Amino acid sequence: MAKTRRIRKRPFIYLILAIILPGMAVIGWLWLREKQQLEFVRYEEFGIDMPVSYAMHGIDISKFQGKVNWMAVRQMQVDDIRISFAFIKATEGITRQDAAFARNWEKAGEAGIIRGAYHFFYSTRDPLKQAANFRNVVSLRSGDLPPVLDVEVHNNQPAAVIRSTARIWLEEMEKAYGVKPIIYTNIHFYETYLGKEFDEYPLWVAHYYQKDRPRSPRKWLFWQHSDIGRVNGIRTTVDFNVFQGDSAALRELCIP
Template structure:
């Protein structure tokens, strides 16, 4: 009887050790896979997702006066900044205080640039598009125009979609290119949805480290809002492009 008890104890401990070993292997593989998806760059002050070769930022007056040659020349372990989204306008008549300086100096420094409009759901989509178009001057090699939609301001979804579509139509008719939509993945799913699935998407999502949590295709991913860049004396958003240099060239204005 005692021998049987001893055998049972040995079997129990062997099985327990096997379970612990399996759990350890699973945990190791999980954390290894996470490490394979992003790397901490102390110089940038943020995690950078791997498997993306084209990186960029977005800026507005919040970043103050920017030294664009320093931005473009910064490189850390092979990661450098190729593109920038620059806030141009907001609502019906507001122009970003740093837009014209940023727009010209980013181009002169060699950055690929794109202009975006901060959309107010309470205002006419057409009137906001006209404010944007009166402010920007697009050139060959620029990223197509962007509408930034982040807040409902209490407006019902049907009216938001109507006004966003109006902005997109006016800008596309004027420029001849299909604009991009910037928004968070949650806002897109809750308030915009399938009606805009044909438009290129610049998705904001900070939780997952390998890709934004959204079912539809996307072109740009804002993965961090707390990065640091030489030449900018304020936190800055970091982005990646989903594709190689040829895919990016095909997206840009001819």
């Protein structure tokens, strides 16, 4: 009698596990992420609750902060918190230039603060002319942060127009300075008007009045967590930020 060959069927459980295990891994990662407590501590000296889980703190300013004493900004330290970096407004649109930029840029550098310059962008203006406006004002050197595209207003333009014009500005900046620019916006604007097409750019997110991290699957590097902070050397309130990394990572992000 001939032997019958036993057909070894692949256990159904293997298929189930192949489907379930990746999902469980994602859920576990999200759970661990949520379990990592974001600790805020009230600092009366800064006038706000500070996310002390981060090591690198910074500010962003424009002419509306008036005449800044940058050495006082740099010298202020409470516990382990000090101002290590600053984003400074340089230009807006195709013709506007921040009246305080030149002084802020020079004095921040002299004080030893890592500095970055940003451009307020309009999708209704020629992006090449906006890029030229920025280049004519800002001279970046080794140790400075990459140029920043501040894109947060839609001016009733569709997402396709905002994406195409922003892309032109970003590409012009990369050609001019040899580094990928940083994008500044909020999560809603990013997901509505920019999306995955810009995921290769470093992201600086505005997200305040809420004691939690910006909620997005998109990785971000800078988080603007308050617009009512105070620091020595500045008479007005000022925006506060954190960097998601240590001092070495911040330096590595800078222009070589």
